[in-house]
Amino acid sequence: MSLKIILGDITEQKTDAIVNAANTSLLGGGGVDGAIHRVAGPGLLEECRGLRGCETGQAKITKGYRLPAAYVIHTPGPIWQGGGQGEAELLASCYKSCLDLAAAHQCKTIAFPSISTGVYRFPLEQGAAIAVKTILQWLAQNGDRQQVQQVTMVCFDEKTKQAYDQALTEANSFAGNKPKAEA
Numbered sequence: 638m639s640l641k642i643i644l645g646d647i648t649e650q651k652t653d654a655i656v657n658a659a660n661t662s663l664l665g666g667g668g669v670d671g672a673i674h675r676v677a678g679p680g681l682l683e684e685c686r687g688l689r690g691c692e693t694g695q696a697k698i699t700k701g702y703r704l705p706a707a708y709v710i711h712t713p714g715p716i717w718q719g720g721g722q723g724e725a726e727l728l729a730s731c732y733k734s735c736l737d738l739a740a741a742h743q744c745k746t747i748a749f750p751s752i753s754t755g756v757y758r759f760p761l762e763q764g765a766a767i768a769v770k771t772i773l774q775w776l777a778q779n780g781d782r783q784q785v786q787q788v789t790m791v792c793f794d795e796k797t798k799q800a801y802d803q804a805l806t807e808a809n810s811f812a813g814n815k816p817k818a819e820a
């Protein structure tokens with residue numbers, strides 16, 4: 638089990654599931670959401686219509702349609718409002734909800750984008766630290782269930798990748814972090 642950080646496009650990932658940084662309507666939008674819907678095709682939007690939205694911090698799953706991934710896990714991240722509206726807890730809840738849902742669907746591999754740090758303006762360094770910490774904690778607590786074995790953070794630009802690499806280095810500098818993450 639491990640956490641890997643790469644530079645890339647999430648729509649090209651051949652993982653069992655990819656995560657969509659959606660909005661609460663689940664009816665598509667800009668950024669990574671728009672890219673996923675463009676590649677998946679109209680079947681994805683049709684299935685999303687039937688889901689009747691999703692609350693911030695929660696997650697819902699659909700098929701992947703024309704994507705290489707079998708499933709898309711949609712999670713609306715928090716919109717940054719200064720940090721006093723529970724944004725950090727909600728962001729952690731997004732990562733955890735997606736991992737729980739992936740495990741429930743027997744996914745062994747899952748790829749995440751950097752939730753909320755785009756249009757939703759969550760500060761990148763803080764968002765990266767929350768993502769890395771939540772994923773590593775989840776893997777440490779759920780590893781023996783042999784379900785999700787590989788988590789990939791797919792960063793769309795160098796700046797984002799640097800922030801996640803840094804967050805992973807910092808998390809690994811604390812003793813006793815198991816499983817060991819790959820750089």
Ligand code: ADP
Pocket residue numbers: 645646647648658659667668669670672714750751752753754755756757758759791792793794797
């Ligand atoms: P949010 O509204 O949750 O902030 P955005 O889509 O605006 O979501 O941005 C989230 C992150 O996803 C940003 O780092 C953005 O650069 C990145 N992103 C955009 N397109 C893709 C893609 N095709 N693959 C991976 N990441 C992407």
